[in-house]
Amino acid sequence: MSHRLYKTQTRFLFHAHIKLKFSAFYGDELFDELFAVLEEADRLYNSYSPGSFISKINREAGAFADADNETVGILKQVKEISDIFNGEYDITIMPLIRLWGFYKDEGRTIPTIEEIEETKKLVNYKRIEIKENQVKIDKGQELITGSFIKAYAVDRMVDRMRQIGVQDAIINAGGSTIKTLTDEGHPFWQVLVKHPEKENEMFRLKLSGQCFSTSAQSKTFVEIDGRRYGHIISPKSGYPSENKQVGIVSDDCFTGDAVSTALFNLSGKEFLNKMECLSPQFNIEGFMIDGSDTVFYTEGFKKYIIG
Incomplete structure (x- = not known):
């Protein structure tokens, strides 16, 4: 195995430290180009970003909201995974997360059985309606992208790296998503x-x-x-x-x-x-x-x- 020199840079995105490492053959400007891919995904498709398509769908719950092709594709893929797991994976889970106090600073209590059963009625990915480039969820529902958005963004970064020709690299996205790229010299x-x-x-x-x-x-x-x-x-x-x-x-x-x-x-x-x-x-x-x-x-x- 050859001994190569690498460049490393870490930036904070998606509430996590994203560490990118690739061959020193490439210039530092490649960091900006690749991190820009993550920044775009964060801005457009992260439910925590106020200007994203997902946030728009949440704000306009009860009515159809405009979305781009990528948003529609993401949601279709997510619904397919939910189907495979018979609803044990559901990105409309946010009302239950709020009920358990994850967005409270104080005054958290264990929800009652009645509160849980009532809130569960709002959690149903099958009620995500897609009509061409419009998406609708029911009033009271809320989408959360935390279970996939960082990984989705890394996949997009990898697509860009392959277009450029980068073959030997590693991306560590907060320790929870680690993607490797290899070649014959570094298998x-x-x-x-x-x-x-x-x-x-x-x-x-x-x-x-x-x-x-x-x-x-x-x-x-x-x-x-x-x-x-x-x-x-x-x-x-x-x-x-x-x-x-x-x-x-x-x-x-x-x-x-x-x-x-x-x-x-x-x-x-x-x-x-x-x-x-x-x-x-x-x-x-x-x-x-x-x-x-x-x-x-x-x-x-x-x-x-x-x-």
Whole structure:
């Protein structure tokens, strides 16, 4: 393997530090060009960006809102993933997230069963209506793009890198989305995976062009009556999952990120069964750490582990 020089730059986007590393053969102006791709995705398609198409759909809930082709394509892809997981993945989950106090500074209480059941009525991705370049959600519904937008933006960055001819690079988007690009001279990158709570090394992955995506409850949570509740909530039960982490190796980042969230509310056995069905279709492998700290691996995931 050749020893190459690399350039690295980190910028803050999507509420995360995005670290980009590529061959020193390229000039520094490439950083601006590539980060501009992420900035555009953030501005146009992030539900947290006030001027985005997604925010416009949320503001105009109850009526059709204008959107561009990309927004429509994203939402169609998201709905397909929701169909595959029978609604355990649902980007209309925001009312439940708000109910659990994730956007309150104080005064958080555990929601009552009645409050949860009433709020669950607003969570239904099937009520996202698409008519040509217009999108409508019901009044009271709200879309949240956090489960995929960063990964979607990285995929767009990778598309641009391939157009330019960049073949050897790594993108670390907040530690939860890590995309590798390789060539014959540098056939793989090592990716360190830590336990979500203990922060100790679990294993190192050997990736050759794949993306590693992970979802975990330990990074974003609310504390109510001395107990922590993670931000990944089951659309079916209305309660936060007690699992700790799901990690997925996939070809593209969008699929890995969305699937890591979609699988989070399953039991370990259900996770393995679902992955067995999905792996041939999406070329994905992965692991889960459940609430008792038991680790479940797909058989194919082990081939990425070093040592």
